[in-house]
Amino acid sequence: MKMIQDIAPHKYDNAFSGRKPELDDYVLLIHNNSALLINRDAKIQDGSFEIPMFSELAATVPDARERAVYLFSIDEKPYFLLEKKEEEEIVETGCLEWKGTQYFRMMEPMFQAFAAITATQVWRWRQSRKFCGHCGARTTDSKTERALVCPVCGQIEYPKISPAVIVAVTNGDKLLMSKYRGRAYRGYALIAGFVEIGETFEETVHREVMEEVGLKVKNVRYFKSQPWAFTDTEMIGFYAELDGDDAIRLQEDELAEAGWYTREEIPDDEVLISVGSEMKMHFKYGDDWMEKLGTVKGTGETLELRQSARA
């Protein structure tokens, strides 16, 4: 019942290193946002899939250790990224299977899910920066930092991390929640949107709330932030109070509905991996929301951002 990056007591270390893999290091072979995971007890049907070590991929990708790129360590155990080549044939064996981001949302233990989604973010960035955007030459790995460098013109490309705000707008004992139009996820969400050029986070909060529901807010207060690797985003969570008129004017191409909900009317979120879920539950139950919420489980909020609008 924690956000996906809250992996304590495990320790995440993202310091750059050019180190090479050992046989018992973890390898995330990624293709199309999916990772090749291993079911170490193949006799168990629908068993749980985990991140393999290089020794377990040796037969499938013989040159894996030469090609892999260091990602980060958790509890001093290194994780490497291996990008599947287009022409490479990977046979799913029953114990090795491609698993996508939907699987990562529920994968246990959670620190391994965090490792897998963070690896897919790095994969997407590397795939989109194979060539220099300035001169078109093929980029190479920097020897000194997590970056891709153009050997011809010197342009440096860093991992793509897009800041976005998520806002819990309150009106006395009520919280503003909305439902997105045309999305698979049918639950209630908070107002969210990407930071635009020339904006502070606080200005993004005011603009997004005005654009999506036509409301003014005041007392914008920072809550928590969260890396949301599913969409290459850094979510910055804020509380804000309604300022003046509470009549909602919906941006109808984006939202299907929005309204004010009392604490009793806010449904319990069942998977609490997002900062948006935490803010809703924090508003509903207060500081000890985690104890009050108890041991509810199931499917939870998907933080849906306007990826399509940006694409």
Ligand SMILES: [Zn+2]
């Ligand atoms: Zn270049």
